[in-house]
Amino acid sequence: MEWVIFGFLGTWLILSALGTVFVKNPIHVILFFLSALLAMSAIFLSLGAELLAGIQLIIYAVAIVVFYVLAITTIPWEKIKRFEGVYKNELFVASPILLLLFIFMSYMVLEGEFAKPSGTVEDNVRELGKELFTSYLFPFEVASVILLVAMIGAIVLGRKEE
Amino acid sequence: MDIMKAYIILSIALFLIGLLGVIVRKNLITILVSTELMLNGINLALVTADKVLGRVDGQIFAFFILTVAAAEVAVGLGLVVAIFRLRGYEASHEITHLRD
The missing domain is CATH 1.20.120.1200 (NADH-ubiquinone/plastoquinone oxidoreductase chain 6, subunit NuoJ)
Known part of the structure; x- marks a missing residue:
């Protein structure tokens, strides 16, 4: 199956x-x-x-x-x-x-060969949220800065030349 | 054969098809779409590794890849539209202004 x-x-x-x-x-x-x-x-x-x-x-x-x-x-x-x-x-x-x-x-x-499994995940969403907001908190904040920079860059690139 | 190896091979195939698209396409926008295919291949490999190892770290990296993909689309399409507007409508082999 x-x-x-x-x-x-x-x-x-x-x-x-x-x-x-x-x-x-x-x-x-x-x-x-x-x-x-x-x-x-x-x-x-x-x-x-x-x-x-x-x-x-x-x-x-x-x-x-x-x-x-x-x-x-x-x-x-x-x-x-x-x-x-x-x-x-x-x-x-x-x-x-x-x-x-x-x-x-x-x-x-x-x-x-694959590595040996090092744990089991029962509730995927819950585990993911817990991990994202504890171990990966700093990369999460940096991602927001990346999005801000991309937004400013897109506005600067897309505007008409004076 | 383990089914997880089949998923990894599928992700390699997706990545290489995206690379082929970046090499052979003439249109700038379709080159950007091919880079998105490559990013999807990476995501598939990360999620498969997660499933094998029984962890969630790979999915978190896949989230960050999604973020970077969104930023890349915003900036890349801005660049393409700016090229089209300032230099006229050009294929990818005609953009040599940096070289000349």
């Missing part, structure tokens, strides 16, 4: 990722990306990370995808026609190298 779920979700994820890379139209790229995000969220659920699945849906599938669609709709279509698609030469050079890399890394994963 586990393998059936893995096969379904993995096939869905890989097909959407390939669609994201190879489809021409930018709106279709965003739709394939959204499909990949939904598959990703389902995989998180099947791995027992419920809170992360929900946050994946809220942040990625709502906020980031809407942001991309808004940015795409501000760009005129007739001018974007000229450079859609992929570079053929780079594709022929890069795909064998990346395939070789994939085979090599998969071989290392298959041959290697």
Whole structure:
């Protein structure tokens, strides 16, 4: 049963990722990306990370995808026609190298051993919250500073030159 | 074969597909989308390691990756729109102003 779920979700994820890379139209790229995000969220659920699945849906599938669609709709279509698609030469050079890399890394994963489990998690969300607000409190605060800096940077980059 | 190894291999495949997208795409916005795919691959590897080890630290790192992804989208799309507005509509091989 586990393998059936893995096969379904993995096939869905890989097909959407390939669609994201190879489809021409930018709106279709965003739709394939959204499909990949939904598959990703389902995989998180099947791995027992419920809170992360929900946050994946809220942040990625709502906020980031809407942001991309808004940015795409501000760009005129007739001018974007000229450079859609992929570079053929780079594709022929890069795909064998990346395939070789994939085979090599998969071989290392298959041959290697996992570390021994060092604990059990009964209630994922409760454990996560406890850990996030005690051990990881300082990185949590720093993340807010990163978001503030990104907001200011986006405003500075996006404003019209006087 | 352990099913967790299959999940790790899936995450490697997702990361490499994203890398392929960064290398071969012409459009700047789709290059940004491919980097998001790479970040998703990392998240999947972290959550799988969590499931194997029975801890929650990897999921917390995945949260921080989500935060960085949101910041990256804001700044990256700002840069792309600024490039389009100031330098005209260009493919990724035409942006060589820093080199020249």
